Each structure stands twice: as C-alpha cells, then as structure tokens.
Amino acid sequence: MPSFMIVCPKLQLAARSYCVFCAMHPSTDYRFYPCGDHALTLELGNRIDRQINQQVIALFQFLQDRRLPWIKDLIPSYHTLTVVYDLLQLTGSENKTTAYDQALTLMQQAIAACELKTTASRKVQIPVCYDPVFGPDLSFIADAHGLSVAETIALHLSRSYRVYLLGFLPGFAYMGSVDEKIATPRRSSPRVSVAAGSVGIAGEQTGIYPFESPGGWQLLGRTPLRLFDAHRAQPALLQPGDEVQFYAIDITEFNNLQQHGAMYS
Amino acid sequence: MALCILKSGLLDTIQDAGRYGFQHWGVNPGGAMDTVAMQVANMLVDNPPAAPVIEMHFPAAEINFEEPTIFSLAGADFGATLNGQELAVHHPVIAAAGSVLKFVRQVSGCRVYLAVRGGFAADAWLNSYSTHLKAGAGGHGGRALQKNDRIAYRNTIALSGRPSQALPWLANLSGLYIESSFWFLPGAEYDFLDAASKTQLQEACFSINRKSDRMGYRLQGAALHSNMSGELISTAVTRGTMQLLPDGQLIILMADHQTTGGYPRIGHVITAHQPSLSQMRPGEDMRFVRTDIAAAERLFLSQQRNLQQLQNACTFRLQEYLVSIRNS
Secondary structure (H helix, E strand, O other): OOOOOOOOOOOOOOOOOOOHHHHHOOOOOEEEEEOOOOEEEEEEOOOOOHHHHHHHHHHHHHHHHHOOOOEEEEEEOOOEEEEEEOHHHHOOOOOOOOHHHHHHHHHHHHHHHOOOOOOOOOEEEEEEEOOOOOOOOHHHHHHHOOOOHHHHHHHHHOOOEEEEEEOOOOOOEEEEOOOOOOOEOOOOOOEEEEOOOEEEEEEOEEEEOOOOEEEOOEEEEEOOEOOEOOOOOOOEOOOOOOEEEEEEEOHHHHHHHHHOOOOEO | OEEEEEEOOOOOEEEOOOOOOOHHHOOOOOOOOOHHHHHHHHHHOOOOOOOOEEEEOOOOOEEEEOOOEEEEEEEEEOOEEEOOEEOOOOOEEEEOOOEEEEEOOOOEEEEEEEEEOOOEOOEOEOOEOOOEOOOOEOEOOOOOOOOOOEEEEOOOOOOOOOOOEEOOOOOOOOOOOOOOEEEEEEOOOHHHEOHHHHHHHHHOOEEEOOOOOOOEEEEEOOOOOEOOOOOOOOEEOOOOEEEEOOOOOEEEEOOOOOOEEOOOEEEEEOHHHHHHHHOOOOOOEEEEEEOOHHHHHHHHHHHHHHHHHHHHHHHHHHHHHHHHHHHO
16 A cells, blocks of 8 residues: 555644645545655645646645755646655665655655745637537537527636646646536547647546647637747747636637737748 | 668657656656666666667668767667678767668567667757657657658767677676566556456456557456446546456556546556566567555666666676777
C-alpha cells in the first residue's frame, strides 16, 4: 500500500498554528503517495471540485515561485499535485532515510509555509465556430439529450469554465464543468485524427485540441486561436486556474481570424 | 565542422537528458530513451554526460563525417561499419574526413546513440535540446533527421591526418543493464487488482507488442482484472508508469509519455531499469518483480556511482591519447 498520511497541523506541522488547507476546507482528506521512485503525489479528496483545484494551484504556484533545486517538475491536476524530484539532490551519503521520505518532509514544510493566496482568475475569451463542418458531433450530443443543435450550442456558451489543468498534449486545457444537459461520454471509438483547435466535450469536461491528434472527445466546434506555439515566449495560451468564456463566430469570421498574427493558427 | 545525413533512418532524433520543468503546460520531458547509453556515448568522447546526442532506431541513418571527427556509439548493436570496416559499440572512434558510417543489421538492442567530440550544435527549447516532435521544437528544427541534413558540431577539434580507427579501449557496461526481469513499485491503484492478477503480474511472462514506441510499450499477456468501479479522475503519470488498459493489458509509459492519464496506475518500473527496458524490442519477453522504494533508490545511486567511475576513466584515457598524438 502507498503510505497514507493525514496532513494535519496538530500532528505534523510545528511551523504554524493551523494548516491553510484544513482552515479553508476542513473536510478535505489528504494523502501523499509515491508515483514511482522519483515522484511524490499529494492528493486532496477524490473529486473534481473548484475549491480543491484552487488549493492545488495555490500550492503549485507557491512551490514554482521558490525554484527549489530538488524539484524537477510540478504536475498539478484536478485534485493532485505531483512533484518530480531529483534523487541526487535529496540523498547524502550518510543518510539512512530515503529520498522519498525527505521529499515528503520538505513538502509538509512547504505546506506549512504556504500562504494561500486567493488570486483572481485570469479571464480569457475564446472564439468558437460551431459550424457543423467543425462540430461533427453536435447533432449526436443534441439527440442524446433531446435538444436542438442551437440549444446545445447555447448551453455550451451559457457559462464560463475553469481551466483545471493542462495535460494530455502540450497546452491541452481540461475545463469544466459543462451544463449536465450537454454532458456526454467520450466516443466509443476515438477518431484517428482530430484537427487542431477542435473544441470537444468528454463527460462534464470541455477542452480544445492544441494539435492535430487522435482523440475521443465529442466535437462541437473549432477555434482559430493557436492554443500552443513553441515559438511564443509563453507557449501555452491557457494556464491552470484561468476562467474561459467561449463566444460564437461564423465561418467567415473564423477564416478572417486565421489570417491574423501569431495568436491564430 | 559537421556531419551529413546521407540516408535517413526509421526515427533519428537529437535527444538529451530531457525537458523538465514544463509539465504543468502539458509538455512532456522526452529526452533519450536509454539515458545510460546517452551518457556513455558522451563520456567516451569526453563530453558532458547530458550533451545532445543522435538517437537512432533500426534501420538507422547513413552518415558522412565531413571533417575528421572523434565519435562513439553506445546502446544497441546495429552492426555498424565505418567505410565498410566493422565497428564495435562502446569505443571512441576516429573518423577521417569523408568517412561513412552505416548500420547493416540489428544484432541486439533497440536504440543506438551517436555522440561526437565537441557536441552537436542543436536547437534549445525550454532548457533542453531534445526533439519535441509534436511541438515542432528543439533538436534539429523540432523534427526527425532527414536526408541531406547537416548537423554542425558545437566546438571544433584539430585532428587532421589521422586514419579512421577505433581507439583500443572499451567502456564496460556490465552492471548497468539487466536482462529481462524488471523491478516495479506498486502504483496508487495497485490494490484494485484482484488477488489472482497480483500473482499473475509477478509470475506471468509478458511480451512487447509491435505498437510500442517512444511514448509507451504495450505489453501482451494474460489479462489482469481490477476491482475498480467507475472512472479515475485524470492525474499525473511519470516515466515508467504501468497503466492498466480497459482490456486488461498493460502499457508502460516511456520518454514521450503524456503528462496526465486516467487509467489505473498498477505500478512503476524503477528508474534504474528504464535504460534496459528502452533496449527491449517488440516480441521480446519480460517479467516483473515487486520491490520497494529504498531498494529502487539504492540501485539508482549505485548505477550513478558506476557511471561516475566510467566517466573518470573515459576522460583519463582520451586525454592521455590526445596528448600522445599531439606529441608524436
């Protein structure tokens, strides 16, 4: 069994009188577990939840800003933060404890020192063309829920979405949650090729394919924006924690926007 | 100074130790599949161990050294020839100007690494020279090498008038690789396997499927069963993670793995065994042995110590040789 540990100030943390996570979200269960022999995962609860994800991103930002030499990579997800660590930075020749145990202690200290900042989300507007050419699954989604295509599109536009994490492909944002009236499982058979910019739904998640790739999400439109561009100083258009609002454009506008500069494909 | 690709191979790319620090953007680390062979290739020519190298699969590229070059090959044995003469791996080699390197048969292993003394002048992207094919960045224009590509050297070396020859010492890699029993650590979802599947994981033989590549190794074997109900919320995966696919088969994530995934993480192949895994070929058989973190770390650290000793020895031998030819 992976080691299971409740991070509670009374038990573990001497550095401050209360744990920021407990104070904010007293019901959250925590555990740490190893992710192989070079990574450590902190898991907060076991569900997709805006508040939990805010905690994940706050701790991610805190650790990222510190540029700690033992941390090689940080992977925030919906409810977990995984630290890929450098074994050679954590093991002295005299040490009897494992690098994993040391990483665990350092993480607990980091949590104790972390001031949970509630920074305002960045708002990002994303144009989407919901033409059936770009949204081959629009009628499938509509039919599955007894809606018209127009109602399906309106529901997708009816709210803004939180970027919970980037994963799968460079710059692929997992966003949510869509109205349950349009939540649709992935296609039973994934497409061999989905075009870059395609906007899709998988369960309650919505996302945009940054690159042409195989994929199983139900497609309802396409954006002319370039979601990831290696040659930009900030390659990923969206960041974890962003708030995304889609707006509809027609195919003429889609083509016009594509002619524009670096932000467009 | 440069080398030129006369004929491209199946997949020849520039790789280094990988691109860390950007997985929060979904950018996977990539890098050399066999990091031990990458380091050994560099050590043999006295480069920094993580300098960019060319990683080749079989069939591999045909290469022309335009100027006198000291190079090395490490990892797989693809029956290398230099100007038609057989050439062993794990030696430093002098190539006279105009020499041609070819690979004629797959003797053992799956990936060979080519390093040149002075290093390759590759494109850096996000702190790494590794080729990221999806993003089209790093390495050589973010793509696999093609016919007529010229790969320049970072530093030039004076070495004219020497005949092509392998230098008479060899890196001994015994102790750095294993045969076919791979150690794994249980993953976060290991306990969802039923008892019979846990036994099977350690007792059955798995073979590597044809659909295996730099992203992942698909295994074929008796199907494993998990008691997990419902879907997992996508979370981080790392290199070596063993995921259980819905059909009960395993996939082991390799260098170009995606950063997050939603399949149960049954286990993780330990870091010290990943270079050996990278040299396994489709159709070959493998087994798994459960271990713990302390043992995995000890093995990794002992591997690092071996590599450090090898580096010291390689540096000493090559410097001694270079002084001797300068004085002769």
